[in-house]
Amino acid sequence: MRLRQEVVVIAGQFRETNVEQGNINWVLAIACLLAGVGIGALGYHLLNGGARTAQKLRQRLAERDRELSELRAGLSEYFERADGLLDALLANGQNLQQEMRDSATRLGSSQPRKPDLHQADETNDNLDTPRDYADGNRGTLSEDFGLKSKSDESPAQPPRY
Structure with missing residues (x-):
């Protein structure tokens, strides 16, 4: 019996070891x-x-x-607007040019008249040089202007405030 008890104890220990090994497998998994x-x-x-x-x-x-x-669309709109403004400017310039031609034609000349410069030169030949004094007097550019004679000297007056 003793042997049997030992076998049962060994078998019990073996079963406990198997159960512990199974638990270890689950824990490890x-x-x-x-x-x-x-x-x-x-x-x-x-x-x-x-x-x-x-x-x-x-x-x-x-x-x-x-x-x-969006920038491309905005740029496209900008160029379209600029093109329209340039067309309007060109049309206005052409209208102005046509109006100038019509005005010149109405005034009797197809081209603007240039002034006759030779005729103006002939009229300027007999002009006197400008002077800083009137006839009969000596001007400020004369050599004795501002010089006083000794008889005209008077005592200096003190400045007035």
Whole structure:
């Protein structure tokens, strides 16, 4: 019996060891699963960072394309408006030129008349040079202007305030 009791005790210990080994397998499997999930999440975070950056770059590129298309549309409108204004300016210039031609024709000459410069030169030949004094008097440019004779000297008067 003693042997039998020892066998039962050894068998019981063996069963407990088997149960503990089974629990260890489950614990190890769960730990490996959690480690795999953690490593996967870390890898996704690291690899998805590049994808997130790429998404932000795509969004910025789309925004820049939209701004560029708006600028192109605005530039197109500007050039259309400038073209219209230039056409109007050209038409006004042509109208003004035609009006000047019509006015010149009505006044009896097809071209503007130039003044006769030779005739003006002939009339200027008999003009006197300008003087700074009247006839019979000596002017400020004469050599004795401002000089007083000794008999005309009078005592200096004090300045008045």
